[in-house]
Structure formats: structure tokens, C-alpha cells
Amino acid sequence: MKTSQAPEAACPCGRLDVRRKPLAYAQCCGRYLDGGGTAPDAPSLMRSRYTAFVLGDEAYLLATWHTGTRPAEAKAEPGAKWLGLEVRDHRELDATHAEVEFVARYRPAAGSGPAVRLHERSRFVREDGRWYYVDGDMH
Numbered sequence: 418m419k420t421s422q423a424p425e426a427a428c429p430c431g432r433l434d435v436r437r438k439p440l441a442y443a444q445c446c447g448r449y450l451d452g453g454g455t456a457p458d459a460p461s462l463m464r465s466r467y468t469a470f471v472l473g474d475e476a477y478l479l480a481t482w483h484t485g486t487r488p489a490e491a492k493a494e495p496g497a498k499w500l501g502l503e504v505r506d507h508r509e510l511d512a513t514h515a516e517v518e519f520v521a522r523y524r525p526a527a528g529s530g531p532a533v534r535l536h537e538r539s540r541f542v543r544e545d546g547r548w549y550y551v552d553g554d555m556h
């Protein structure tokens with residue numbers, strides 16, 4: 418179930434502006450999730466996909482997953498509380514391929530265990546002017 422995010426609230430992805438202040442959702446990932454814009458690069462797509470997990474936006478997750486590897490559904494763990502995203506590295510391999518290394522943390526539904534740390538190097542491809550998540554290697 419998708420939840421809404423106030424446009425002026427800090428974006429869940431944690432991106433900061435030049436003054437090191439959190440970017441507002443509407444100025445960050447909201448442009449892609451709610452505004453219909455396309456992420457200009459793989460790190461921006463990674464951040465918007467994290468935000469989509471936070472908000473439970475399965476439609477966005479599926480729309481930004483490459484058709485060659487897309488699952489039938491993309492649901493986060495029910496009741497999970499997302500705690501933060503750290504983008505550690507980004508490599509442009511060529512004009513249409515990139516990798517992004519990130520760590521995302523979440524706490525499972527109340528009472529079901531300690532926080533979980535997801536560390537992945539994700540692969541992205543650009544087709545028809547849009548970036549798509551392909552797959553990744555967990556660390």
C-alpha cells in the first residue's frame with residue numbers, strides 16, 4: 418500500500434543540498450515518483466527506488482526495473498521501518514551502463530528482530546533515454 422509524502426518534507430533518500438540541508442521530497446525523488454519525471458542518472462534512480470520502498474510504491478519500483486529481470490511484484494517487507502540510505506560509490510561504465518553501491522537499513526515489523534543492513538552493488542542500464550535497475554550483488 419502506497420503512503421504519501423508531504424512535498425516540503427525531507428526526502429526519505431537523505432540527499433542534501435549544497436548547504437548540507439536535506440532536500441525536500443518535491444525537489445528530490447518526488448519529481449520522479451509523483452511528477453512523472455525520469456531520473457537523470459543511475460544514483461538518482463537508486464535514491465528514488467529507495468524512496469519508493471519507503472513509501473510502498475510498488476508501481477514505481479516495477480516501472481523502473483528492467484523488463485529482462487523484473488519480478489512479478491516488488492513488495493517491501495510489510496511493516497518495515499526504513500532507517501536510511503547511504504550511496505557509497507557510483508561508476509559510469511559507459512553511456513548506457515552504470516553501477517551504484519549502496520547500504521540501506523531497515524527495521525522489520527515491530528518485534529520481529531533487529532535492524533537489517535542491505536549492502537548491494539546494483540547494475541543499471543539506460544534504454545530509450547531512461548535508466549532502469551537491472552540487478553545487483555549483495556555484500
